[in-house]
Amino acid sequence: MNIEELFVLSTKAIFANKLRSFLTTLGITIGVFAIIVLVSIGSGLQTYITNEISSLGPNIIDVIPGNSLLTAFGPGTQNKLTISLAQGLSDKLTSTAQVAPLVEVLTTVKYKNIESKNVYAIGTTYVYPKAVVYGKTVIGTFFSKGQEQSGANVAVIGYTVYSKYFKNQNPIGQKIFIGNEKYTVVGVTEKSGVSLGVDHDNVVYMPLEAAHSQFGIDRLTEIVVNAKSQELVPIVKTQINTVLSKKLTKDEFSIQTGDTLVNTISNITNMLSLALGGIAAISLLVGGIGVANIMLVSVTERTKEIGLRKALGAKRNDILAQFLLEAVMLSVTGGIIGIILGMLASIGIAIILVSTVTWWSVILAFGFSAAVGIIFGMAPALRASKLNPIDALRYE
Amino acid sequence: MKKVDEIIRMTDITKTYGEGEAETTVLRDIDLVVKKGEFLGITGRSGSGKSTLMHIIGLLDSPTSGNYVLNGTDTSKLKEDELAFRRNKEIGFVFQSFNLLPKLSALENVILPAIYAGINNKERTEKATMLLTMLGLENHIGKKPNQMSGGQQQRVAIARALMNDPELILADEPTGNLDTKSGDDVMKTLRHLNDEGKTVIIITHEHDIAIQAKKLIQLEDGMLMHERKKTVAT
């Protein structure tokens, strides 16, 4: 039998049993789809976070409460990073770095009776725009040292808050409510976008003291330190360590530079990718078992047909080739559909979350689907092809 | 090659099924010679081993012991693919239970042996159409087996057996499922093929059919044939 004839034969067999063919294909499609989507999300997350961190700048040193990024937000850790500690740090580092302490509170903002819930209020100092890229203003200016020290209720608003209340209107000098208190708008920060579902522009900045007295918080979320040059980074790190060690134990704070941050986060995302990959592998395995099952039934059911074909002169290879081609066509079709859907879904997910299609996952998934077809299709076909024609014909 | 006029020579053919206590001997010490161009009938009561013998003759099954020479070749020396080749080219088998593929049309069923013989599509379609027409099935070419009567299916099975112009035609109760009229038609076809020079072997347990064969053998009486259960292998 030539290839063309085999194709016709296999295609006919596939269409002769539409439901079974569909189910076989579906099993593979789901498995391949899951692998591609989950791996895409894992690697997208990793790229995203790495980029995000490096965009902060190479000279950034982050001081956070707790002994690592992993425990910083965990339960049961007491935050010992106080405003006065940050003040002390700032005084010691005046010649080598800019120091911006931050507290973050989720609150409600109101202007002319229009409420915005869940806005991040960030209490910080006038140093913020010098230390952090997000502090750049497009309208007005960040609040000054003078404004901060006078104890005035001034605020800088994020671009989303600005767009909501003041589109085509000068916001400077307008009064908004942050929580229950009135603040005068002095500036609007540059748009920095949405990522991982979080709108970085849905924020308001206020003086640290104001945040302290209004919300009663004196523990800092973090202290951002921006060294004046890259060469100074190690020196500044040592300085921070010296200052903080006088008041805190080793476990009560940790110092993260861009590199260590990327490392820590890579560890987290790698773990995540692995977990996602594991889930995907399981679903592919389940798909494979489904295919095996259907193939087994298909071949067993057609033992009589195999016997007849052999009786009429089919050689063992003719039988093997027929079933092999059938299995491969089914699983490769399933694989291709899975790849297309998986890539489309990954692109779709990228719009709201992050995901990047990795080629190795596509190749892996495709290879796997073909292998599933060959292995699970071959075994029963091989068995059937070895039967003596009359035994196969008698099979019920 | 020896004695070209002999198509089949069987010596001491035995067939047993099962092992140990379950061992059953179905064929015992069969000696059979069939000459080219013969029309041989095989009779015997049900379960006497007629089909088993026919399957061995048709290379669908192998004997447990004994020697079977087909067309001058010792069949025990043939490899699997060589057996397949001979089944394809030299033997046309009409099964007791038709054995048509249910999802294929009459035409597609008839074509099957030609596919494995590597004959091209146009040629084999013409041949199959010709055979079906010859057997009076010109109006049923595209029908599936379940859309045809038993007699029609039997004729499709005969057409399939003739597809590769085999020298030897084996028919296992070709009239068993048919009424007298259809049975006569089938017999007429087989006699006609025999007149053309083909060797025909037919199994039947109907007396009127059996006497139409030029030569008749009987399992049990004429042949050294027993059906017996051993108790314990000693």
Ligand SMILES: Nc1ncnc2c1ncn2[C@@H]1O[C@H](COP(=O)(O)OP(=O)(O)OP(=O)(O)O)[C@@H](O)[C@H]1O
């Ligand atoms: N695969 C098998 N395993 C065990 N016994 C078998 C097997 N095939 C056939 N037999 C036995 O061999 C004997 C002969 O069977 P066979 O089909 O050759 O009979 P037959 O003469 O063709 O009968 P019928 O006229 O009913 O078709 C029977 O007793 C049957 O039970």
Ligand SMILES: [Mg+2]
């Ligand atoms: Mg029989």
